[in-house]
Each structure stands twice: as C-alpha cells, then as structure tokens.
Amino acid sequence: MLEAMSPRVGIVVRTKDRPDFLARALADVAAQAFPDWEAVVVNDGGDPERVDRVVAGSGIGDRVAVVHIAPGEGGRCVAANTGVRAVRADLVVLHDDDDRWDPRFLRETVAWLDARPEDAAVATATTIVYEELRGGRWTETSRVPFWAGMTGVSLAEMLSINRMVPIGVLYRRSLHDEVGWYDETLDAVEDWDLYLRILCRHPVGFIGGEPLAYWSQRPSVRGADANSMFEIADRHERDDARVRDRALREWVEANGPGLPLYLASAEKRILREVERMLDEQRARIVAEIYDRHPLWRRVRRLRPRRSGRTGTA
Secondary structure, eight states, X not given: OOOOOOOSEEEEEEESSOHHHHHHHHHHHHTOSOOOEEEEEEEESSOHHHHHHHHHTXXXXXXXXXXXXXXXXXXXHHHHHHHHHHOOOSEEEEOOTTOEEOTTHHHHHHHHHHHOTTOSEEEEOEEEEEXXXXXXXXXXXXXXXXXXXOOOOOHHHHHHSOOOOGGGEEEETTHHHHHOOOOTXXXXXXXXXXXXXXXXXXXXXXXXXXXXXXXXXXXXXXXXXXXXHHHTHHHHHHHHHHHHHHHHHHHHHHHOSHHHHHHHHHHHHHHHHHHHHHHHHHHHHHHHHHHHOHHHHHHHHHSOOOOSOSSOO
C-alpha cells in the first residue's frame, strides 16, 4: 500500500493563552485558496484544554495537529522548531496566532517558489494592522504599509534591520538542514537571525503589489495579548546585539580584526566631522537670528557711534 503524499505546505501556529486569536488564525488558514496544506498548533506553555477546544471547534480540527509544550520548557524559538519538525511538507511558514493572510497568500507564494527553484524563500508585501480591544472584541483601528515601496529582499538591507516578518515568508524546509534551526538561545529576533543565515547563501524572492500578509500590532497592550516586539522590547535590543556580536566574532576569527578596527576608527572620524559641521551650522543660525531680529537691529541703531577722536578741538 502506497504511503499518502505529504502536503505541500506546513503551517506552524505558535500560541499561548490566546484562544480568540487562535480561533481567528485557524479561520484564516481554512480560508486559503490553496488547499494542499497541513497545520500544527504549538501550545507554548498555555492551558492545553483551551487550545484543544479551539482546534476541535475550528471546523478543520481533523487537519490540525496539536503539540503541547510544558510551562517553562518552551519559548518562541523552541515553539518554532517544534512545529517545523512536526510537519512533513517541503515548504514551511510560521503563522503566529494573532496575524492574518489574504486568502491568496499560499497560492501565490507556492507558485513563486515552484517557478523559481533558485529562491530559498519568498516574502510578500505586508501591511501592519493596528487593533484595540473594544467591547470585548479586537477591532482594527488603522493600517500602514510595512516597508512601503519595498521591491525586493537584499542581504545588504537586512544587515541593517529586519524587513520581513514570519507571517509574510514561505520558505523551503530543507534550509534547516543547511543553515540550522531557530536559535533557541535567543528570546527574540529569531526570524531575522535565520533570514540572515539564509541570505548569506541564497536569494529570497519578493511578491510586491497588494499585500498578502497582515502583521497585527497592539502597542499599548501588555500581558498575554501583547506583541513580543512591545512586551519584550528590551530583549529585542539585547538579542539584536548578540546576533551582531556573534557575526563579528566569526569574522574576526576568520579574518582578523583589521577591517572592523578600521571601520570603527572611520566611524569615530565621521561622527567628529558631523559634530563640527553641526556646531558651525548652529553658530551661523544663531548669528543670523540675531542679525535679522527687529529688536536687535533697534539696539544696534541706538548705540552711540565712536568718532575715533579722543578729545575736542
């Protein structure tokens, strides 16, 4: 008897004590125009019974596996790795419980990677959706583009700041065998860290135009319903620095400290020159203000003029 073929896409939904968001995420998955998917919900230390009830009532419970991680044994990276290891598909996407897709997301991203085998992953135009809790329901308050005008994914730009978010990225599962897994020593920026490792070896495609992914944000919310980028902002900064320091150590170990030392010295010289130019500009502005101000002009007119003579004839 032949073994059933694996689904094309594995969807990993990370969740913890957010049943309303989880129900919305599963409805989002069910609405996809591309049907060949499997999903695994990774409960990262939350109440198992609540998660099981939401999955059972989703209408797609027979297509969704659930993995419960015991409290204190998980974390964002552990949950991501657990979910990816649980799927069989050759294409993977992280769909965190509070984010959403356009119904065309899977269809368009799978078609892109099928047509471009050289691309390790593909990102889509993404919109940030701000929402607030009103009357017991999460209500959208506004939208803004995430990196408006973005036309592609480049390593050079990603070295500066992350321009992709998991809800908008479909990638090949085999990449983990090549570049490693989500770094479980990190509490944040685990997606950026993985994308950098991928981009050092492979191109990543980009689907522009109408957004196909929606990154939900709630800047003022804390607790279980918060976004990690606001709730653990200090750890984002810390782990950003850790990723950069690790890469710098690897460079220095392989190539010596010469180039980083030169660049650090050049940065100091540039900053000193910029400060000197700003000081000169501030002085010119102050002098111009005094020169043009009517009161200062009047004071100058009222000053007695010196004749240059020391006495009378």
